[in-house]
Amino acid sequence: MPGVTISRWTMSYFAAALICLAAGLASTASGFGYPSVPVEAPESLVIIHLIAIGWLGLLFAGSLLQFVPVLASRQLQSPHLALPTLLLTIGGLVLLLTGFLGLADILPFLAWTLPFGGVVLTFAFASLCWMVIGTLVTNRPLSLPAKFVALGCAPLIGVAVMGLLFTLPLSGLTDNSYLVRLVLEAAPAHAYLGLVGWMTVTAVGVSYRLLTMFLLSPEKVRSTSRAAGWLMVAALAAVLYDIVFAGAGTGRKWPLDVAVAIGGTAILLYAIDVYSIFKERKRKSVELNVLSSLVAVAMLVISFILFAVSIAIGNVADMVIPIAYLFTFGWLTGLGLGQLYKIVAFMTWLEFYGPVLGRTPVPRVQDLVNERRASVWFLLYFGATSIATIALIHDVPDVFRWVTIAQLMAVCALAFEFIQARRLALVPASTKLPTGNAISRLFLPSFNGRS
Amino acid sequence: MPEAFQQAEVIERIRQQLSSVIDPEIGRGIVEMGLIYVIEAGPAGDVHIMMTTTTKGCPATAFLADAVRACAGSVIGVTNVDVELTYDPPWNPSMMAP
Known part of the structure; x- marks a missing residue:
């Protein structure tokens, strides 16, 4: 089976x-x-x-x-x-x-x-x-989502090895000129490998499958998806070029700019795919995990638009940090929290209700969460992230720190929602399990060989 | 044809019983979702059910198949249930009841 x-x-x-x-x-x-x-x-x-x-x-x-x-x-x-x-x-x-x-x-x-x-x-x-x-x-042959996930493994190893090389001159163990220059010049490429090369490529691949699953949309291999994959390969090749020549002291600024531009084009194609998946969905009701994913994708697109605009008006140096911030907290973290909201409930359902399915009334996965309450926390999170980005652009660190508190509150509230789902605290009374085993398995696995 | 009639009746009872098994994500019955492809009943009460899941490799697959086996096995007149998983044809949303 x-x-x-x-x-x-x-x-x-x-x-x-x-x-x-x-x-x-x-x-x-x-x-x-x-x-x-x-x-x-x-x-x-x-x-x-x-x-x-x-x-x-x-x-x-x-x-x-x-x-x-x-x-x-x-x-x-x-x-x-x-x-x-x-x-x-x-x-x-x-x-x-x-x-x-x-x-x-x-x-x-x-x-x-x-x-x-x-x-x-x-x-x-x-x-x-x-x-x-x-x-x-x-x-x-690998499916399209699997190809993206496999592609993401190469930059993951790259970012880890590069980080290891950085630690040698940083800790004073070597003054090798190649490694010293690498630390001084290639930190942006290091970040690109991790945040774009591994995480974004993986998230794009996984979302092709997850979004079609959750929205009951036909799973197709679109030419735009294939093009996005090949563009990401090209972007990673440009980053590799940047890294090798940065250490040699003959590095130029353009390879990383090219990598960002190509990556941005790939992201636009991905956004078109997400729109198509959404438009062709059979499931008309859209749950919170999908809505938050859509907001995260919008923030991803906005971060690349901001980058393109900052190149056009010549203030990339001032905009790099706000853009990287929006990318990390709007796109990757927003998507991560949105998917956690679903995955925690789904895995909890499988763990506790899977074995009794067909033998006793069971709730839906959606019954394990309180969507109305969680939507307030997601609104707070994305709102705070947007304001924090604007605060960074306008260089007002006090505002940035205050909205970080709002972000922290939203994350803690969402963590509470995940714990409520794990504890089966919200399921209808008619589907409550007789045992209290849910409480003892908050984040550790069962050790009785069952799951 | 009383035997064939009885078999058709068993199949209908199984279908009704399976309606109570839900797809946990969508919240609709697996029969209504079109996940049950074939139900066949033999004269001795042996039943063969061919089913699928919305996604190949879905972590709920084993639980769904087990639930179908248990549910069909609880129908009066059924002595043995064989559940076969297939992805040919793969499920698609158009197989759902409107």
């Missing part, structure tokens, strides 16, 4: 990811890191990596462990690596943050923490890629 089981550790990935997001927002709201200090300051690097690896990295990794088997219609390759990968990611991140805090003179500086953290994180992401690629290649 081509069934796919529930990923045992995905909820633990999500819990750790949400803690990192809340910690990052709380730190920013308290005045730690950017915009109180420059973006390249070690304090800012703490926040950036807490969000990029701790929140988004764990969120994407946990989601892939559940979703890649769905794409491949088979069990996950080496599922026993899921827990070590989680622990390695958290451990590597802690080492990395300890190193940055040492560089900021907040903790004693130990030179080995940064490269050791880099090595641990590289192993963690290699392990994730092993599971993802190992699962996908068994079902060839």
Whole structure:
């Protein structure tokens, strides 16, 4: 039977990811890191990596462990690596943050923490890629979403190795001129590989399947989708060129600009696909996870439009941070929170109601959540993110920090909604389960061999 | 043809019973969703059901097949239920009842 089981550790990935997001927002709201200090300051690097690896990295990794088997219609390759990968990611991140805090003179500086953290994180992401690629290649030819997910693994390894190389001169272990220049010149390419190369490419691929599933839209391979994939390949090639020549000291500014322009074109094609999927849907009612995904896609498109406009009027240097912020918090985080809202409820339903389906009345997945209440939190989150972006553009850090508090409130409220779903607190009385086992399994798997 | 009549009756009872099994995401019955392709009943009460899911590889697949087996098995006159999953043809939204 081509069934796919529930990923045992995905909820633990999500819990750790949400803690990192809340910690990052709380730190920013308290005045730690950017915009109180420059973006390249070690304090800012703490926040950036807490969000990029701790929140988004764990969120994407946990989601892939559940979703890649769905794409491949088979069990996950080496599922026993899921827990070590989680622990390695958290451990590597802690080492990395300890190193940055040492560089900021907040903790004693130990030179080995940064490269050791880099090595641990590289192993963690290699392990994730092993599971993802190992699962996908068994079902060839790859479907379009699977191709995007597989493509995303290359920049994931690239960003991890590049980060490891950065740690060597940063920790003072080497003064190799190639590596020093790499740190000075290639940080934007490092960010591009992670945020666009891995996360955006993966999110685009996964959303082609998820949106058609949730909207009951026909699954088609559109020429626009194929073109978006090839454009992303070209953009990643331009980034690779940028990285190699940045270290050699012969780097130019244009390869990364070309990569952003090509990536932006791919995103516009993707937005056209999302519109087509939405238009051809059979399911007329649109749930909150889809609505929030649509808002996230709109913020993605806006971030590329802002980039194009800033090139046209010649103020890219001033706009890079607001654009990167909108991209990270509007697109990736907005999409992530929207999908979490659905995935948590869906996995909880499978875990607790799947085994009794057909034997007793069961609720719908939608009955596990309170859509009206959650929509207020999503509105607050996206509103605060928009205002925060405007505050960054107009350089008003106080406003930025205040709206970060609003973002934090929205994230905490959504986390509460996820916990309510996990506890089955909202299901109709007629479908309540007699046992209280839901309460004991908030984010850890069952250890009785059942799920 | 009393035997054929009885078999048709069993099939109808199974179909009615399966209507209570919902697709958890859509919230509609799996019969109404068009996920049950074929129900065949033999003279000895053995039943063969061919079904699909909205997406190949859906994590709910095993639970849905199990639910169909249990639900059909609870119908009077059914002695054995064989559930076969197929993706030929793959399900598409036009298979849903309006």
